[in-house]
Amino acid sequence: MLTSVDPDVIRVLGDPLRLKIVTLLARETLCTTHLVEETGAKQTNLSNHMKVLREAGIVETEPCGRFTYYKLKPEVLAGLSEQFAELAASARTATENKRACP
Amino acid sequence: MLTSVDPDVIRVLGDPLRLKIVTLLARETLCTTHLVEETGAKQTNLSNHMKVLREAGIVETEPCGRFTYYKLKPEVLAGLSEQFAELAASARTATENKRACP
DNA sequence: CGCTGGTATCAGCGAGTGGTGATGTGACAG
DNA sequence: CTGTCACATCACCACTCGCTGATACCAGCG
Numbered sequence: 001m002l003t004s005v006d007p008d009v010i011r012v013l014g015d016p017l018r019l020k021i022v023t024l025l026a027r028e029t030l031c032t033t034h035l036v037e038e039t040g041a042k043q044t045n046l047s048n049h050m051k052v053l054r055e056a057g058i059v060e061t062e063p064c065g066r067f068t069y070y071k072l073k074p075e076v077l078a079g080l081s082e083q084f085a086e087l088a089a090s091a092r093t094a095t096e097n098k099r100a101c102p
Numbered sequence: 103m104l105t106s107v108d109p110d111v112i113r114v115l116g117d118p119l120r121l122k123i124v125t126l127l128a129r130e131t132l133c134t135t136h137l138v139e140e141t142g143a144k145q146t147n148l149s150n151h152m153k154v155l156r157e158a159g160i161v162e163t164e165p166c167g168r169f170t171y172y173k174l175k176p177e178v179l180a181g182l183s184e185q186f187a188e189l190a191a192s193a194r195t196a197t198e199n200k201r202a203c204p
Numbered sequence: 205c206g207c208t209g210g211t212a213t214c215a216g217c218g219a220g221t222g223g224t225g226a227t228g229t230g231a232c233a234g
Numbered sequence: 235c236t237g238t239c240a241c242a243t244c245a246c247c248a249c250t251c252g253c254t255g256a257t258a259c260c261a262g263c264g
Contacts, residue, residue, distance in 0.1 A: 005125075007118045014116035015222085016109045023107075026192040029200040032241060045223060047242055066231050066240050067203050074197075077190035081183045088179035090128040095176075098131040101169050117252080134211065147253060149212055168210050168261050 005083045009076065012056040017041060018049050022072065025059065029071040107185045111178065114158040119143060120151050124174065127161065131173040 013019055017039060024030060024038055035046050050070060053059045058076050062069040115121055119141060126132060126140055137148050152172060155161045160178050164171040 005115070005121060007116065007121050010112060010121065011116035011118075013107070014109065014113035016113075017222090019107060019109050019112065022189065026189045026196055027199070028196050029198075031201075031203065033204050034201055042224070043241075044225075044243090048222075051242080063231095064203065068241065069200065071197055072189075072193035074190045074193040077186050077193060081186035081190055084179050084183035084186060087124065087128045087174075088176045088183055091174040091176040091179060094128055094130050095173055096131075097129070098171065099133075099136055101133065101166065102135050119252090144254070145211075146213090146255075150252080153212080165261095170211065 005080065005087065009056055009058065009080060012052055012058060015049070017045075018053060021046075021049060021053065022058065025070055025072045026077075029062075029069050031064070031067040031069045033067070035070075107182065107189065111158055111160065111182060114154055114160060117151070119147075120155060123148075123151060123155065124160065124179075127172055127174045128179075131164075131171050133166070133169040133171045135169070137172075 013022060020039055021035060024035065030038070032043065032046055032050065035041075035050075036043050039046065041049075050059070053070075054061060057073065059070045059072055062071065115124065122141060123137060126137065132140070134145065134148055134152065137143075137152075138145050141148065143151075152161065155172075156163060159175065161172045161174055164173065
């Protein structure tokens with residue numbers, strides 16, 4: 001069957017700042033201080049976005065002394081990739097599969 | 103380099119109704135009337151969403167008499183899939199790539 | 205033509221969301 | 235114990251965005 005993509009994950013990744021965070025975390029595991037430097041956003045703002053990403057199951061936290069490291073969960077991104085690939089494959093066959101005018 | 107995912111396309115797909123439309127269009131090419139039946143949304147609402155999808159380059163229109171057929175552009179979805187696959191692959195190596203505490 | 209039906213556009217309203225400052229919490233240093 | 239630092243939470247404001255009704259547009263049909 002055609003597995004529909006999870007709207008929640010996409011919605012979370014739809015925010016430009018969050019997408020930038022995800023892109024940064026795809027390169028290396030970072031803590032909030034690093035993310036503040038890299039993105040230029042306020043700490044409070046970052047913390048809010050990290051909470052959203054955490055609750056969406058996209059990132060994991062790993063305490064390290066007073067610091068909190070964030071790392072991506074690759075399986076979530078891989079799942080997204082697979083679901084979009086399925087959609088794309090299905091869409092290729094749908095071009096000629098046209099429902100009749102009512 | 104790590105190609106960042108296009109925020110605009112993701113943002114557009116983040117809406118649940120639009121995602122449902124895309125899922126439906128991945129199965130067959132439909133016109134607005136069909137989409138109204140399938141989603142239960144008002145015609146005006148659908149038309150607004152279709153405009154957003156069109157401007158994001160996700161769907162193409164194909165007039166057919168008085169009807170307007172919409173079909174997906176598979177390459178956009180395939181591109182998304184590839185970009186997420188890259189992110190996932192990069193994220194897998196980023197787990198041990200931890201920046202030092204400041 | 206004028207009428208009808210399919211579609212697009214416009215203006216307005218209400219809810220949800222992001223940004224921010226103040227504040228709370230918990231861990232380490234001295 | 236006390237101060238400091240990293241981080242999280244809360245409350246609030248402003249703004250955006252989606253939904254809707256009214257309306258305009260356009261293609262076919264009689």
